[in-house]
Amino acid sequence: MKSGYAGPMDAPVLLWFRQDLRLEDQRALAAAVGEGPVIPVYVLDDVAPGDWAIGAAQRWWLHHSLAALDAALRAHGVPLILRRGDAVDELSRLARETGATRIHAIRHYEPWWQLAESELGRRIDLVLHDGGTLAPPDGVRTGGGGRYRMFTPFWRALKQQMPPERPVPAPGAIRPPARLPKGERLADWDLLPTAPDWAAGFADQWTPGEAGARQAFRQFLPRLDGYDDSRNLPARPGTSRLSPHLHFGEISPATTWHHAARQAQAAAEPFLRQLGWRDFTANIVDQMPRYGRRAGREGWDDFPWRADEAGQADFVAWTRGTTGYPIVDAGMRELWATGWMHNRVRMIAASFLTKHLLIDWRRGERWFWDTLVDADYGNNAVNWQWVAGTGFDSNPFGRIMAPVLQSEKFDAAAYIRRWVPELRDVPEPWIHDPQEAGCAPAAYPAKRIGHREGRERALAAMAAFSRG
Structure with missing residues (x-):
C-alpha cells in the first residue's frame, strides 16, 4: 500500500466497497472525492473467502443494501459499478480499463480480505482507511506492547482511546469520470431466494441500507437508558437490532458511539460495551485468522463431539426448532423466519447444542453463518467459542445453561408463544417446560434429552477428555 498520488491528471479513482456500504462517515469515499473523478465499485467475491463466502440470509440483505447504496450514489452523481469474481483480479482489470492508478478502501480484518489487500497493494496503489471498528485492533495494546486475548482488559484499554474520531459527513456531490466502465446487473446475481422464497418474512423485519440503519438507530435511542435492564428479555424490544447494519457498514461504529453517548451519557456504557465487543472479536481474528475453525484453547480441537447418526438427528432437530425445549425452539424458529435471533437466546441455543447435545460448535457456527443476516466472521466465531468453552476468553465448558431456568428468569413466555404456535395456549409458568408439567400439546415434540441427563x-x- 503506497502513499502519494502519482496518477495522470484527472485520472479516475476507484472506491472499493465491501462491508462499508454507506456514504456518511466513509473515509475512503471522502478521500477519493478529494482526488478527482470517482468510480465506486462492489465486487461479489465468492472466491477469496473460500468456505466463508457469505451465506444465503446475508445474500438477501446484500441485494437490498446494494440497491440502496446505488440509489444514494446516483443521487450524488455517480452509479455503483458491480463486478463479480476474484476481487483482486476484477479491481486490477477495472483499473486497466479506466486508467485508474489508485484505489481507496476501508480496512477489513477478515483473513481473506487481509490477503486480498496485500495482493492488491502489490499491483496498484491501494490506500486503506480506518472506519470499520472504533479503533484499529492492533493499536489496542498492553503496557508491554502485547495484544489482548481477554475482553475485560481489552475494553479498559479501548476506552482509553475513546471517543473515536468524529464522523465525517457524506460528500455533497461525487464527480463521475468522463466514461463509466461496464458493470453487471444486480438482478442477474440471483441473491434473492425464489423457489421457495424462504425469506418472505424478512422484509417485515428489516430495511437494509444506510437509511434503514439510521431509522433503526433513531428508534432505539429513546430506549437506550433502559438497555441494561431489557436487553436480556427476548419478549421485549430491548436490543438495538443494529447488528446487520453494523456488519454491512451501513452505519459506522463511530457514528453509533457518538450519538449513543450523547443520548444517554453514563447510562450508555452497557451498549457501548457491546460496540467494544465487536472491536474485540476483530482483534481476536486479526491475531488468529483461523479462529472460525480452530479452538483458541490448546487441545480442544480434539474434544469428542458426537458425530454419529443419533448426533446428526439431534442436530437436525436443533436447526428446525424441534428439540422439546421451548426457549431453544423459539430462537431457532425466529432465526429461520427473520434471519436474526435475540442475543440471550443465541447463547441458550448455542449452549444447548454444544453441552446438552454434545455437537461440535463449528456445526452450529456454520448454521448461523448461513441463516443470520448479521453473520460476522469475528463475532460468530468468538461468540460460539465463548459459549462452547473452547476460546481464548470463554465460559468454562462445565458451565452449562439450564434452558428452562433461563426461560423463566428472562420472562420468555410471550416470546415462546410468538414463535412456537403449538404452545400458545399453555399458561405460565408451565409454558417454559410443558412436558414436565404434563400439559404439552400432542403437536409439540418430546425433549431430545433431559436436562439432568444432558x-x-x-x-x-x-x-474423560481432561484425563486424555
Whole structure:
C-alpha cells in the first residue's frame, strides 16, 4: 500500500466497497472525492473467502443494501459499478480499463480480505482507511506492547482511546469520470431466494441500507437508558437490532458511539460495551485468522463431539426448532423466519447444542453463518467459542445453561408463544417446560434429552477428555 498520488491528471479513482456500504462517515469515499473523478465499485467475491463466502440470509440483505447504496450514489452523481469474481483480479482489470492508478478502501480484518489487500497493494496503489471498528485492533495494546486475548482488559484499554474520531459527513456531490466502465446487473446475481422464497418474512423485519440503519438507530435511542435492564428479555424490544447494519457498514461504529453517548451519557456504557465487543472479536481474528475453525484453547480441537447418526438427528432437530425445549425452539424458529435471533437466546441455543447435545460448535457456527443476516466472521466465531468453552476468553465448558431456568428468569413466555404456535395456549409458568408439567400439546415434540441427563453426559465427556 503506497502513499502519494502519482496518477495522470484527472485520472479516475476507484472506491472499493465491501462491508462499508454507506456514504456518511466513509473515509475512503471522502478521500477519493478529494482526488478527482470517482468510480465506486462492489465486487461479489465468492472466491477469496473460500468456505466463508457469505451465506444465503446475508445474500438477501446484500441485494437490498446494494440497491440502496446505488440509489444514494446516483443521487450524488455517480452509479455503483458491480463486478463479480476474484476481487483482486476484477479491481486490477477495472483499473486497466479506466486508467485508474489508485484505489481507496476501508480496512477489513477478515483473513481473506487481509490477503486480498496485500495482493492488491502489490499491483496498484491501494490506500486503506480506518472506519470499520472504533479503533484499529492492533493499536489496542498492553503496557508491554502485547495484544489482548481477554475482553475485560481489552475494553479498559479501548476506552482509553475513546471517543473515536468524529464522523465525517457524506460528500455533497461525487464527480463521475468522463466514461463509466461496464458493470453487471444486480438482478442477474440471483441473491434473492425464489423457489421457495424462504425469506418472505424478512422484509417485515428489516430495511437494509444506510437509511434503514439510521431509522433503526433513531428508534432505539429513546430506549437506550433502559438497555441494561431489557436487553436480556427476548419478549421485549430491548436490543438495538443494529447488528446487520453494523456488519454491512451501513452505519459506522463511530457514528453509533457518538450519538449513543450523547443520548444517554453514563447510562450508555452497557451498549457501548457491546460496540467494544465487536472491536474485540476483530482483534481476536486479526491475531488468529483461523479462529472460525480452530479452538483458541490448546487441545480442544480434539474434544469428542458426537458425530454419529443419533448426533446428526439431534442436530437436525436443533436447526428446525424441534428439540422439546421451548426457549431453544423459539430462537431457532425466529432465526429461520427473520434471519436474526435475540442475543440471550443465541447463547441458550448455542449452549444447548454444544453441552446438552454434545455437537461440535463449528456445526452450529456454520448454521448461523448461513441463516443470520448479521453473520460476522469475528463475532460468530468468538461468540460460539465463548459459549462452547473452547476460546481464548470463554465460559468454562462445565458451565452449562439450564434452558428452562433461563426461560423463566428472562420472562420468555410471550416470546415462546410468538414463535412456537403449538404452545400458545399453555399458561405460565408451565409454558417454559410443558412436558414436565404434563400439559404439552400432542403437536409439540418430546425433549431430545433431559436436562439432568444432558448435563451429566457433558460433564462425563469433559472429564474423560481432561484425563486424555
